[in-house]
Amino acid sequence: MNAAARLVEVRVPDMGNFKDVAVIDVLVKPGESIQPEAPLVTLETEKATMDVPSTASGVIEKVHVAKGGKVSAGDLIATVRSEAAPESQAPPAARAAPAAAAAPVSSAAQAVPPSREPTRASTAPAVVSVAAAARPAVAPAPAEALRAQPGATPIRADLPPINEPGFSRAHAGPSVRKFARELGVDLTRVAGHGFKGRITHDDVKGFVKTALGSGAATAGGAPPAATGALALPAIPAVDFSQFGPTEVKPLSRIQRISGPRLHASWVNIPHVTQFDEADITDLEETRTKLKDKASQAGIKLTPLAFVMRACVKALQEFPQFNASLDAGGASLILKKYLNIGFAADTPNGLVVPVVREANRKDIYELARHLGDLADKARAGKLSPGDMQGGCFTISSLGGIGGTAFTPIINAPEVAILGVSRSAMRPVYRDGAFVPRLILPLSLSYDHRVIDGATATRFTTFLAQTLAEPRGLTEAVP
Ligand code: CAO
Numbered sequence: 001m002n003a004a005a006r007l008v009e010v011r012v013p014d015m016g017n018f019k020d021v022a023v024i025d026v027l028v029k030p031g032e033s034i035q036p037e038a039p040l041v042t043l044e045t046e047k048a049t050m051d052v053p054s055t056a057s058g059v060i061e062k063v064h065v066a067k068g069g070k071v072s073a074g075d076l077i078a079t080v081r082s083e084a085a086p087e088s089q090a091p092p093a094a095r096a097a098p099a100a101a102a103a104p105v106s107s108a109a110q111a112v113p114p115s116r117e118p119t120r121a122s123t124a125p126a127v128v129s130v131a132a133a134a135r136p137a138v139a140p141a142p143a144e145a146l147r148a149q150p151g152a153t154p155i156r157a158d159l160p161p162i163n164e165p166g167f168s169r170a171h172a173g174p175s176v177r178k179f180a181r182e183l184g185v186d187l188t189r190v191a192g193h194g195f196k197g198r199i200t201h202d203d204v205k206g207f208v209k210t211a212l213g214s215g216a217a218t219a220g221g222a223p224p225a226a227t228g229a230l231a232l233p234a235i236p237a238v239d240f241s242q243f244g245p246t247e248v249k250p251l252s253r254i255q256r257i258s259g260p261r262l263h264a265s266w267v268n269i270p271h272v273t274q275f276d277e278a279d280i281t282d283l284e285e286t287r288t289k290l291k292d293k294a295s296q297a298g299i300k301l302t303p304l305a306f307v308m309r310a311c312v313k314a315l316q317e318f319p320q321f322n323a324s325l326d327a328g329g330a331s332l333i334l335k336k337y338l339n340i341g342f343a344a345d346t347p348n349g350l351v352v353p354v355v356r357e358a359n360r361k362d363i364y365e366l367a368r369h370l371g372d373l374a375d376k377a378r379a380g381k382l383s384p385g386d387m388q389g390g391c392f393t394i395s396s397l398g399g400i401g402g403t404a405f406t407p408i409i410n411a412p413e414v415a416i417l418g419v420s421r422s423a424m425r426p427v428y429r430d431g432a433f434v435p436r437l438i439l440p441l442s443l444s445y446d447h448r449v450i451d452g453a454t455a456t457r458f459t460t461f462l463a464q465t466l467a468e469p470r471g472l473t474e475a476v477p
Pocket of ligand 1: 301302303304305342343344345346350370374395396397398399400407419420421422423439
């Protein structure tokens, strides 16, 4: 045995009203070599979890607590066979611990008070008792965390902000937490490769390298934000199983593809939605007269074909709606072709097939293409070409219901029309209320390209066009 070796008792520090706190993890076992600051146990109070670090390096002689147990200030956690002086390593909080908390449990310990350097000449291992400085495993509150690390600067301006509740629950020791704080790294985004998935210094370093190399650390794995853009605050990760049983169902392939695109459109485009109403009483009368004839030709003539025809006319009247911003955002690319996409609800998720050259098709041809593409979409048989080249999109929920909604623009298009369910409404006309069939319209547009007045002119034009079915049913040259 090394002559300088002595036993160091690591105790629960006095942190105020610290009684019967749950031990949720024991991180070391007898015989294990540890460094100073190595976490020994994780404690959980009602407000936070915290690791209790060792105050000395050496080998764990004995662990005095068990997972699931309870401890109070001053309780013995572990005995460490140490070769180093505990005082010099002990953090200030440990040295400041009250005598009661630091009271040695053995006579040998009493012989060597914690504040004094043990006699190196002693052949028997001295027992010193030191209350560890428990470190919150997470900052209990963001403000406190910032105070604790005033110099914390994220390594990249576009690193997502730290998710404080998630950071609190991250499986990492105090020094790793400190390191992450210094770099501004959100531990909830770092995969742990240490013992039982614990996050190590190397894991944090690896995360930083990846962030610097690829920018993959931005919120939600989205591409790096444009210059000057603010990092998005992350949504806190919640362990729902703490509230009741749960089941994990992976998103469909289509959802995994469409989700990031919808998100990109939502965060990159300043959306405004203009609501309007079209009186389609006459249109519905016309449709009812025509739909049997259409049906004999194998065509289902729904209101959507008329809406699409009306959109063609509106897009011809307002060409800035049939456009996209160029990559630099300085010019508008006006399209001289007119393909219209429509959102289709399929068992696997949302897809947007495109009716090509919609301007060259009458309502029957539009209805036929709508039906064929919708069938193909539901059978999962759309080709990539069926979904490319759209100029403007219609999202019709009219077959389902609803009175209005705010559709997300199918970027890089600049506008999308939402259609809800038509309903009979009393409309005041010539001194009396009359029943009219009203179709709700919701036009979302990119406010960088289209201003509110133009958008309202567009929906007004659309409503007027839908109100006069003769202009919609005529043959297309
Ligand atoms: N008001 C009242 N009734 C309407 C209507 C409206 N605006 N639009 C359609 N209907 C009626 C149709 O006339 C049809 O009735 P009948 O069978 O009695 O003729 C019924 O509702 C069902 O129509 P449909 O849905 O089969 O056909 P459609 O041409 O209206 O729509 C399609 C086709 C593919 C767009 C639609 O089926 C669909 O998938 N809609 C969902 C789109 C969607 O999910 N959008 C949200 C995107 S963002 O998450």
